Amino acid sequence: MKHITLKDLAKQLGLSTATVSKALKNYPDVSDETKKSVQDLARELNYEPNSFALGLRSKESKIIGVIIPTMIHYFFSSVLDAIFKEAEQRNYMVIVMQSNEEYCNEKKQVDLLLNKGVDGILISLSNKTNDFKHLQKIIDYDIPLVLFDKIAKLVNCSKVFIDDKKAAYEAVSYLISKGYKRIAHFRGDLNPQNSIDRFLGYKKALEDHGITFDPSLVYLCDNNSDFSDGYSSAKQILLDHGDNVDAIFTVNDLMAIGAINYFNEKGIKIPEQIALFGFSNWFMASVITPSLSSIDQNAYQMGKKSIEILFEEILSKKSNKPFTHKKIVIDTELVIRNSC
Amino acid sequence: MKHITLKDLAKQLGLSTATVSKALKNYPDVSDETKKSVQDLARELNYEPNSFALGLRSKESKIIGVIIPTMIHYFFSSVLDAIFKEAEQRNYMVIVMQSNEEYCNEKKQVDLLLNKGVDGILISLSNKTNDFKHLQKIIDYDIPLVLFDKIAKLVNCSKVFIDDKKAAYEAVSYLISKGYKRIAHFRGDLNPQNSIDRFLGYKKALEDHGITFDPSLVYLCDNNSDFSDGYSSAKQILLDHGDNVDAIFTVNDLMAIGAINYFNEKGIKIPEQIALFGFSNWFMASVITPSLSSIDQNAYQMGKKSIEILFEEILSKKSNKPFTHKKIVIDTELVIRNSC
Secondary structure, three states: OOOOOHHHHHHHHOOOHHHHHHHHOOOOOOOHHHHHHHHHHHHHOOOOHHHHHHHHHHOOOOEEEEEEOOOOOHHHHHHHHHHHHHHHHOOOEEEEEEOOOOHHHHHHHHHHHHHHOOOEEEEOOOOOOOOOHHHHHHHHOOOOEEEEOOOOOOOOOEEEEEOHHHHHHHHHHHHHHOOOOOEEEEEOOOOOHHHHHHHHHHHHHHHHOOOOOOHHHEEEOOOOOHHHHHHHHHHHHHHHHOOOOOEEEEOOHHHHHHHHHHHHHHOOOOOOOOEEEOOEOOHHHHHOOOOOEEEEOOHHHHHHHHHHHHHHHHHHHHOOOOOOOOEEEEOOEEEOOOOO | OOOOOHHHHHHHHOOOHHHHHHHHOOOOOOOHHHHHHHHHHHHHOOOOHHHHHHHHHHOOOOEEEEEEOOOOOHHHHHHHHHHHHHHHHOOOEEEEEEOOOOHHHHHHHHHHHHHHOOOEEEEOOOOOOOOOHHHHHHHHOOOOEEEEOOOOOOOOOEEEEEOHHHHHHHHHHHHHHOOOOOEEEEEOOOOOHHHHHHHHHHHHHHHHOOOOOOHHHEEEOOOOOHHHHHHHHHHHHHHHHOOOOOEEEEOOHHHHHHHHHHHHHOOOOOOOOOEEEOOEOOHHHHHOOOOOEEEEOOHHHHHHHHHHHHHHHHHHHHOOOOOOOOEEEEOOEEEOOOOO
16 A cells, blocks of 8 residues: 555645644644644544654754844853854854844844754744734744843743843942932833843832933934944033932943943033943943942843743654743843942 | 776775775875776776766765964954955855864865865965965865964965065065164064064164164064063063164064053053054054054955965866965054054
8 A cells, every 4th residue: 555645635635734744733724624634534534644754753853943133232142152162062053143133134144044954943033022922933833932131031942041120220220229329221122022121120229219210301212223322312411400410320231332432422421410320231331431339130141041941842843742941040240340 | 887986996905985085086195006906906907987987076965164363363353354255245154163272273274175166266274284284185185275373384376465564574674765774673573484584674774774683672472462462571671671672573463462461551651651562453453542553465456366266276277277375465554652
C-alpha cells in the first residue's frame, strides 16, 4: 500500500499542504469545517501524522532569529554580543534583523524567519508595535519565542526584562534624597511599555515623597532621535520654567547627553544649576563631562538569559517534554556620577 | 539502472561524500591520487556530476553571512545597519558572527557559513588574522566573498576599504598646519593593515613637512581595550616627555577619548597644552568635552557598497556571467572640532 502523504490529502481536498498540516495540528487559523474534513480524510486513508511530524522535528536548522528595533544602539549591541557568544557555544548561528521601530517591518521579519525554519526567535519589540498577531503566529507554529527588554505583557511566551518602574523610582528617589525638588522628566514614546513604566516610576517617587506631580515638567520626546530630542527639550524647559527646575530624569542616556550638550553650550552649570539622571548606562555616560549618573540595565545579562531560556525551550521541544514559560527580571543598578 | 549518487561513490571508495564532491570539482585540498580514483570510478559508473551540481546551484539559501571582529563598536554597528537595510530590500537574511578579534574563531565561522550554504560572505578580518587559507576556501567553494575595512591585500576577491594612509596623512598635516610640532601617535595592534597604514601616514606627514620622526613618540596600544589603552598611554607620555609633546594622533576615537579623560582629570588643558586627533568619528566624539577632531570613515557607505558588490557577484554567478573583482576606496573626511 502506498504511504499516504500530506500532499495526497491536500490534493484530494483541493487545499494547500500548509492548510492540511495546520488542520492536523489543530491550529487556530484554520476553520473548524476545514479541520473536520482534513481529519476525517486522514483517518479514512490511515494517514500517519506522527511519523511526519517527527521527520519535520528532527530537521533542525541550527539557526536562531533575532529582531531588534535598531542596530546602532549600545544596549542592543551588548545584548547581541551575549547572544552571539551563547549561540556559538551551542553551534547555533544567528540571523539578525532590525525593525527600525516599525511594526510592519517586524511583522514581515517574523514571516521570513518562520519561512526559513529557524529553531527559535528572540524579539525586542518596536515602539510602534501594539498588535501582537505576528507573535501569536510564532506560538501557533510551535516555534520557541522569547521577548526581551521591550515586551508585550499579554503574549503567552517567556520574557526577560527589567523592572523599569522600580528602576525609575529609585533614580528619582535618589534625586529627592539629594535635595532636588523640581524634578522634570524627559519621557519617551507614549506606546512602549518601558517608556510608560519609567514615567510611572518617576511619578510614584514624587508622590511617595510628598512632592506634587506637575505635568508641565514632563516633556514628550518622540522624534526617534534621542540626542536632538534631549537638546531641544533642554532648550524648551529653560524657556518654560527658567530656574524653577533643578533636575531632569531622562528616559535614556542619549537624551540626557543631548541636554548636557545644550547646558554646556549655554554655560549652565551641571549639577549646580541643574542635575541630570539618565537611563541605560551607555559607555558614553562615563566619558562625557560631567559624567552622567544612570541606571545600568545589565544588557549582557539580559541577552544571555534570553537565549538560555530559548535554548531550554528548544531542548524541551526536541525531547517532547513540557516547558513552562519563564518571566525573568534582570536586576538594575544605580550608577552615581558627577551629573547630580 | 539505479541512479548513481555521490554516496555510492563514497561508499565504494571508503571516502566521505564531502571528499568525493570536492574531488569531482577538482578542489585543491584533495590529493591528486584521491581525485584520480574518484574521477575514474565516476566515469566507470556513469555518474552524472553536472545534474547534481546544477541541483545544488539552483538551491539558493537567500542568506548572507557577515563576520565582524566585534559587535560593540559604533563603526561596525553602522556598517551592519547598511547591510541589513540593503539585504532586506532584496529579501535576503543576514547571519552575523563576531570573531572577537581571534583568527581561530573566524576560521571556524567561515566553515559554519559554508556548511550552511550561504549565498555570499562579507568579512572584516580580525586583528590576529595573518593566514588566509580560510578565505581561499570560500573562493575555492565558488562562494562570492567581499572583504571590507580590515582586508587582506593578497586575497583574490572584491574589497571595500578606506585609504588609511592618506587619511592619517591628512590629519597629521592638519595638526602641523596649526603649528603643532611634537606630535605623538598612539598606534594600534602591529598586525592589522589599517593600523600599519595609519602609522605610515603619520610618519610620512611628519617627514614631508620637515619634522624628524621620533620613535619615542609612538605608543603601542594593543591591549584590545582602546579606552584604557588611551588613558594609560596618556599617563605614560607625560611621564616620558613632560610638556615636550604638543599633540597626539590616535589610531581610533576611543583611544583619544581615554586620553581626554586622563587629561581632564589632571586638569591638563585641551587643546592649549595638548591637542588630540582621533580616527573613525564615533558619535561619542561629537558629544564629549572638548569635542574631538576625527576622521569620518563613512561606515554606512562602506556597508552599502560591500553588500552591493556582493550581490553583483551573486547575480553574475547565477546567470553564469563572468565577474571581475572590485576594489572600492571609500572617501574619508576630516571633521575638525575643539580638541585641536
